[in-house]
Amino acid sequence: MSHSRFNVTLLLLIALLLACPHGAQACTGMRVIAQDGSVAFARSLEFGFPSKSDIMVVPRGMQWTASAPDGKDGLQWTNTYAFVGPNAFGLNRPLEGMNEKSLYVAGFWMTTGETNFPKVNPADYPKAISQLDMCAWVLSNFATVAEVKKGLSKQKLTGVTLEAMHTTPLAHWYVMDKTGKAIVIESIDGKIQFSDNPVGVVTNAPYFGWHLDNLRNYINLRPANVEQFKLGEYTVRPLGEGTGLLGLPGDMTPPSRFVRAAFFANIAIQPTDADSAVTLGMNLIANFSIPRGITSSVDSEGKRGYDYTQWTTVYDLSRKALYYRTYINQDYKVIHFDKLPLNGKKQHTIPLWGVKPTYEDVSQKTQ
Template sequence: MAFNISRGYCMLSFSLKTFAILFFLVAGLFSVPVSSSACTGMRVIAKDGSVVWARSMEFGNYIDSALMVSPHGLQWTSPTPNDGHGLQWTAKYGFVGPNGFNLKVPLEGMNEKGLYAGGFWMKEGETKFPGVKPADYPNTVAQTHIIAWLLTNFATIDEVKAALPKIHVAGVEVEAIHQVVLCHWYVMDATGKAAVIESINGEVTITDNPVGVFTNAPSFEWHLTHLRQFINLRPDNVDSAQIGDYKALSLGEGTGLLGLPGDFTPPSRFVRAAVFANSVLQPDDADAAVALGMNLIAGFAISKGISRGVGGDGKPEYDYTQWTTVYDFARKAVYVRTYENQNYKVVHFDKLPMDGGKNLIIPLGQDYGTYEDVSDQAR
């Protein structure tokens, strides 16, 4: 991705009083309740066609996740509003992916065929699910079960596009957090082809994703439009600039990306992820792609206390990166690390009972990691 520099500047003159007012207005933002909406995902495609997806999960309080191992052949039933029964289906494919709050549905995951699906939190007012009548319940999939429906039924983006218009999408309350969770979804197949599923103003759409990254609110189309404001950015350094008779020399590396947003809001993370994922040197193979995905997503980790808010119960919340996943589509493996344990663990599909009769769980926990002692290697 190449970006050309082209900017306009304006100069403002502030009185000390004006500066003080603005300072306290900005500082006041830190006491405003914030939602947990800081997840980021990035695609990597190697020269040999190997595909990798790296994603972080942020939330304001501990969500108690574990890796679900869900076999093919399992029976699924979606809930509906008013405690009804929605679409029922039998899983064609098994999948692996993390859940949350001990729920029996994934927050994201990859299936046996290499289809990935993941939900990304949306703020209230940014998305709206369609109204669904009781007569439509037998063909309704709740937003809580969209990911499971996608992972257990489809192998490619084209299949998803063909099937999505045939169902109704409804919003149901998640008892663990006492609210109708709002989200939009990123879907990608083993070729790296990606799409975004959203419900804006009650209309469900699926849109191709040409940049291979994703975050939270607003809508995907808004993010693409916003990206146009940063077409000046490029990975190549700027050594100097002539300003009148003065030659300004660069202060170091990274001058081509001056102006890249560095905060943790969804729009800024989207821009940063798009620039990073599409500027890095393309890796040779799956091993290099996995390593690159781990390095890329590490730059989006949020430590406790950097993002502060107040929850619905009036207690402080600290949005932080609870876990990070890296999916190897070529070799069907999932790497995962937690906030406490920064050492990645790996799960290989070919070592799992994908033809079992029930969901299995691999704990993630909050234990701190152990580190290899290489003291005896000193020479």
């Protein structure tokens, strides 16, 4: 696809996303670090209309051209590292992914108007990377969080604005390397900020620092159950399990999901190795799955949409594997890096969207 044609298609699809209030407002990501140092990351992707995602398999040596404002070309590069990750709407851009150096990056959509991207002068367009190119650029070029921070400081992050709608799709990014070190990259009031992520989780709006401060409202939460106590002459006894987490927010808003994810990911019993890290990641992220119909909104034409979990991914950074499942196919599939074509001049895709489950029939395996 030519860059000009890509830009037109991309803008049309983003216009569709912005015209409909049922966008990706409920994504959640969670880190797991095992006792042996193995690292996994689990993420859910929510949209209010079909993303039709497939897994991109991008070998080394592919040519890229970023988008700049005013429909112009931005930074051009050749990817040093191969990577895999899901796209959306059939576009040649990943929403997240992991490269052959076990660097992971994911974009998490923010509410439009929450903040703004830096302004870039036309003279700087050759160094410009739009928010839509961020994941591909990071996966193509870097092996560690430190390299990403250094590399981005030399470029110009910008937002592609849709003049017809007077708005710019907003996002922030979670970046993590194989050591488990994680940062969040954001544009706050037109300035790029890097924030260390000590809890290893991420959701959507507002900005990351706000989410960390908000954890102070839940300082009383503990995994241990509360003991019974005397209230006057009456003995107050716990109803059952979970009294230590009474007050944990259960709604689907980004702040509430962040609090739940931060507690779940950091109080769960630490796994011992990569296998158990992946298993824990799968179990943790299952708590954030949104069935279709649980949340809804109405667009400007009165049409109701339902934000729901369209796919879930779990990345094994230690052994370079990607596990994924979809709304209609709850059986996890796995992609191993060492079995992929990492050299060559052609990108590949692995079907994700619309693949129906095949349930194993164990009726005849009675013992």
